[in-house]
Amino acid sequence: AQSVAQPEDQVNVAEGNPLTVKCTYSVSGNPYLFWYVQYPNRGLQFLLKYITGDNLVKGSYGFEAEFNKSQTSFHLKKPSALVSDSALYFCAVRVTGFQKLVFGTGTRLLVSP
Amino acid sequence: DGGITQSPKYLFRKEGQNVTLSCEQNLNHDAMYWYRQDPGQGLRLIYYSQIVNDFQKGDIAEGYSVSREKKESFPLTVTSAQKNPTAFYLCASSARDRASNEQFFGPGTRLTVL
Numbered sequence: 001a002q003s004v005a006q007p008e009d010q011v012n013v014a015e016g017n018p019l020t021v022k023c024t025y026s027v028s029g030n031p032y033l034f035w036y037v038q039y040p041n042r043g044l045q046f047l048l049k050y051i052t053g054d055n056l057v058k059g060s061y062g063f064e065a066e067f068n069k070s071q072t073s074f075h076l077k078k079p080s081a082l083v084s085d086s087a088l089y090f091c092a093v094r095v096t097g098f099q100k101l102v103f104g105t106g107t108r109l110l111v112s113p
Numbered sequence: 114d115g116g117i118t119q120s121p122k123y124l125f126r127k128e129g130q131n132v133t134l135s136c137e138q139n140l141n142h143d144a145m146y147w148y149r150q151d152p153g154q155g156l157r158l159i160y161y162s163q164i165v166n167d168f169q170k171g172d173i174a175e176g177y178s179v180s181r182e183k184k185e186s187f188p189l190t191v192t193s194a195q196k197n198p199t200a201f202y203l204c205a206s207s208a209r210d211r212a213s214n215e216q217f218f219g220p221g222t223r224l225t226v227l
Binding site: 004032034036041042043044045046049051090094095096097100101102103104105106 | 117119146153154155156158171172201203205211212213215216217218219220221223
């Protein structure tokens with residue numbers, strides 16, 4: 001079975017500091033990994049995905065994520081956080097042959113001025 | 114949220130009533146999905162459709178029904194059989210139902226049972 005874990009319910013960071021939002025996964029087969037962001041009372045916005053190739057994936061709004069196969073992780077990072085980055089972040093995984101995109105429970109990012 | 118519209122944004126239902134949530138996309142996507150979001154939980158798949166006139170149950174299909182008569186439209190009906198329907202409902206679409214394709218989400222409908 002596929003599963004995704006986001007071990008932190010909330011991450012607090014000061015504006016200008018680097019941020020990391022953690023995600024680990026468990027799948028049988030090669031994973032396709034995604035990060036989405038959700039602002040209050042809005043739908044999810046796609047940030048980036050890992051399919052294959054370079055382990056460092058760059059996405060929207062200056063975010064990037066590093067795929068680590070040995071640690072089964074796909075952590076989301078940004079070198080310098082903005083207050084406007086405050087939102088709910090979801091990691092998701094899917095495997096070829098399975099018809100479901102599995103989401104983590106989400107991590108709330110709070111960036112303080 | 115561009116390309117996918119959901120209506121209404123807020124919906125109130127009395128117990129025993131069926132309600133239908135609208136989802137329309139102009140992205141020419143073949144695949145469409147309905148998810149339910151509850152506080153502190155990830156998104157859970159209700160139904161999905163890979164092509165017109167075809168759909169499959171997701172993890173929590175009981176008490177819900179869908180139709181896919183047009184490529185652009187994938188309405189969700191929440192029936193009176195759904196015991197706890199108060200939630201945020203999200204519709205999504207992707208070009209094809211492939212594992213590598215990202216899904217694009219609508220703005221959501223918040224359903225409250227009175």
